[in-house]
Amino acid sequence: MKAISLNLYGKTDLRLESTELPAINDDEVLAEVVTDTMCMSTWKLAQEGGNHKKAPDDLANNPVMIGHEFSGKILQVGAKWADRFQVGQRVVVQPALPRDNPFVPGYSYRYIGGCSTAVIVPPEVIELDCLIPFEGKAYYEGSLCEPLSCVISxxxxxxxxxxxxxxxxxxxxxxxxxxxxxxxxxxxxxxxxxxxxxxxxxxxxxxxxxxxxxxxxxxxxxxxxxxxxxxxxxxxxxxxxxxxxxxxxxxxxxxxxxxxxxxxxxxxxxxxxxxxxxxxxxxxxxxxxxxxxxxxxxxxxxxxxxxxxNSGGTPESAAVAADLVAQGRLDVAKVVTHVLGLNAAAETTLSQPELGGGKKLVYTHKDFDRIELESVDPATPLGAILAAHDGLWSPEAEEWILANMPDIAVRD
Known part of the structure; x- marks a missing residue:
């Protein structure tokens, strides 16, 4: 299947393009990505390119999907994992794989990164318990489990x-x-x-x-x-x-x-x-x-x-984060200050230091320019939803985005 993804080819060389995903193997999982939140670590990755510890040094010939704070749902399950995961199940990924190899999702892989409409979850992510079920109310909550897991760790x-x-x-x-x-x-x-x-x-x-x-x-x-x-x-x-x-x-x-x-x-x-x-x-x-x-x-x-x-979270801290968020004990929406479609992800990634604010939330299947939440007109439908939640992002705001913003078009 074709995915639309933001791929890194070198220092500050980010390209939004169609990526042909191969058929999954029996030890892999195919997942749809719905949201990804941006981290300054991704800005550092884009600045350093192949010099980054977690990136291949031949990015020009071996580009990677960026983004490591993502949430989505399972589209297809390889035979090996049929008793562990189900189609339609919501999941989050803990990218900090507990192993000596520095390569991790969002930095190092061709077919898994948060700024993509779909990804192939490789076997090591699943074997290391880093594909984690999530039962929260909204996908953006799942994306923010990764940074929360870093804090918990x-x-x-x-x-x-x-x-x-x-x-x-x-x-x-x-x-x-x-x-x-x-x-x-x-x-x-x-x-x-x-x-x-x-x-x-x-x-x-x-x-x-x-x-x-x-x-x-x-x-x-x-x-x-x-x-x-x-x-x-x-x-x-x-x-x-x-x-x-x-x-x-x-x-x-x-x-x-x-x-x-x-x-x-x-x-x-x-x-x-x-x-x-x-x-x-x-x-x-x-x-x-x-x-x-x-x-x-x-x-x-x-x-x-x-x-x-510590650098990154662990599978255990990610599971704790997912549980705390699903229970409503923490309101991770408080750190979201901007939302955007995948079309605006490259420019936003490279502009994070200048933009300031909190988390930038990407809806990967959507095509719309970056929106600063505090600047939304309260007379608009989205503004009314924000006003009802004291200016904060919410499951209702996410539902509005998914229902009303245009879908991103396949790149040639």
């Missing part, structure tokens, strides 16, 4: 010791103090949502950001009755001023610090803000392979401080 990577022992426990310190550095982007907002609604919560949560508008939006979207939440605008603060203000809000320091930015002075400051038995997670992926920050090994030895990190 980050908090799972936090390590603390049981008091008066060296027995490690995974997760943030329950009832402790937590700091999100640069936490007003879409990943930061998902982290706030998870921290406020997961089983294990901090007592105090401090979120820093640059720009009052983004901080005010976060304040409005994430109120809490049982966690003491503070949003701090650090735009005009020096590092020393930030350190003093944050230390005061954290009650002297922090048990858990998650850095959503790769900025050396901020990470050096974070090390100084760790409590005894504190853990710093470098969540943001640096582009510079030689990115280094001094570590205080006196504190590592005597104060039991640690530095950790």
């Amino acid at each position: 980050a908090f799972d990577a936090q390590i603390h010791f049981i008091p008066r022992s060296y027995t490690p426990v995974s997760g943030i310190k329950d009832g402790g103090s937590c700091l999100l550095l640069g936490g007003t982007g879409p990943m930061g907002l998902l982290a706030i949502d998870y921290l406020l609604h997961a089983d294990r919560k901090p007592r105090t949560l401090v979120v820093t950001g640059r720009g009052e508008a983004k901080l005010e939006r976060a304040r409005r979207l994430y109120p809490s009755d049982d966690v003491d939440v503070h949003f701090v605008n650090v735009s005009e603060m020096s590092i020393e001023e930030q350190k003093d203000a944050l230390r005061q809000l954290g009650g002297g320091g922090f048990d858990d610090i998650i850095s959503m930015v790769s900025v050396q002075p901020l990470l050096a400051m974070a090390g100084e803000l760790l409590n005894r038995d504190g853990c710093l997670n470098q969540f943001a992926g640096p582009r510079d392979k030689n990115f280094t920050v001094p570590v205080n090994f006196y504190d590592v030895h005597y104060n039991l401080t640690r530095v950790t990190g």
Whole structure:
């Protein structure tokens, strides 16, 4: 069958074209993609092309489908998986395959990536439990399970010791103090949502950001009755001023610090803000392979401080994300700020740093220009739906898009 897909041929060389999908083998699954949400990691992939760790180095002759935050439904099941999946079943994909090979969906494969109308799910994705059933209300919720799984994995990577022992426990310190550095982007907002609604919560949560508008939006979207939440605008603060203000809000320091930015002075400051038995997670992926920050090994030895990190989620965290979203415990629609058809995906991918905002949600079967949600006229049908949901995306908005926007045409 023919799929319409956005393929990467080299640095910033994205082409929307028809891709002939071969017949699936007995150990594969054919799936329709309905939504894909954009990640800055895809922008990095497009900038680096074949130099990216997860991309083939011969992209010109071996292009890949981009997009790794996608959701859809199964069209055909290979004989090997007939007792595990069914036609019509909604699924999400965890692209961070738990193996040593760096190649993953959305970065490395010819026939699987989120910016496509259909994909072939290869056997390794299924064998590694990375094709995950999803029972949420809308496809966009399924797409956002992937970034949420990265957040869940980050908090799972936090390590603390049981008091008066060296027995490690995974997760943030329950009832402790937590700091999100640069936490007003879409990943930061998902982290706030998870921290406020997961089983294990901090007592105090401090979120820093640059720009009052983004901080005010976060304040409005994430109120809490049982966690003491503070949003701090650090735009005009020096590092020393930030350190003093944050230390005061954290009650002297922090048990858990998650850095959503790769900025050396901020990470050096974070090390100084760790409590005894504190853990710093470098969540943001640096582009510079030689990115280094001094570590205080006196504190590592005597104060039991640690530095950790994670790249992507896991099958387990993706399953947890799918369950939390399906239960309605987290409202992932809060991070969506733009929607678009597949025709606008190339330009939007390459323009993400300039566009700002939150997640860009692609409806792969549709042909329409990018829409900024806060700019939609409330007198229009879509505007009325948005207004009924306090300006947020919703299953009703998705249904309207699928029913009313034109379908994307097959490319020659």
